[in-house]
Amino acid sequence: MNLYQSLGYLVLGSRLRRLSEGFLAEINRAYQNEGIDFDASWFPVFYLLSKNNSLSIKELSEQTEVSHPAASQLITNLKNKKLVTSATCADDGRRQLVQLTDSGRELLTQILPIWDAILLAMDDVLSNDEACKQLLPSISALENAFRSANLADRISDKLNIELKAEAHE
Template sequence: MNLYQSLGYLVLGSRLRRMSETFLSEINRIYQNEGIDFDASWFPVFYLLSKNDSLSIKELSGQTEVSHPAASQLITNLKNRKLVETTVSADDGRRQMVQFTDKGRDLLKQILPIWDAISAGMNELEASDSKIAGILPAISALENSFRAYNLSGKVGDKLKTIPHEKL
């Protein structure tokens, strides 16, 4: 058992971040090996736009559960690469609508088979170890619990009842 495993929940965030970074690095290596200029961080926007002709930055922010500034920054990056464009909403002049450019649609066509292959590869990995099969439901349960459970408040309450010395 390594240090991270021995510390349990005290390093849960660090372990999840490390796992995420490792996974995203592998995914980016797949795109690179295929000669495709695509970054895994773009996936949520590409996926949502692949299912919708156009979405507002607010809709993208809400569906990806990131802040509006973070979504706006990602869209700006994709605009600079000429993969998406924005237009003013016909219904509300304050809303910026995001859609693929021709270059973005061409890139989408290149990456769709990679998404299928990634899903198939992960399904194989999951089938190879029964413990892995529970990871996605466990992550969903943890996300849902965190939304409802005020961890900082609960820990603060516990600290009030436990005598401890101040440093």
């Protein structure tokens, strides 16, 4: 058992970050192996825009569950690469509607087979291990638990209970 495994929940965030970084690096390598200039961090925006003609930055932010500034920064980066464009909404001049450019749509046609291959490869990786098959349901359950219970408050409560118990000893 390595250090991370032995420390359990104390390093959950670090383990998840390491797992995420390793996974994304492999996905990016798969794009590179196919000669496709695409970064896995762009996936949520590309996926949403592949399903919608246009979305506002606010909608992208809400659907990807990232802050508005983070979504705006990603859109700016994709604009600089000429993969998306934005225009002022006719109904509401404050809203910017984002859509794929012709180059973005061309890139989308190149990456769609990669997405299918990712799903198939992950099915292969996970198919022989029952615990691995529970990964996505377990992550969803943990996300839901964190949404319904403020972890920082729970930690403070535990500390307060300990302090009160020590005071009574």
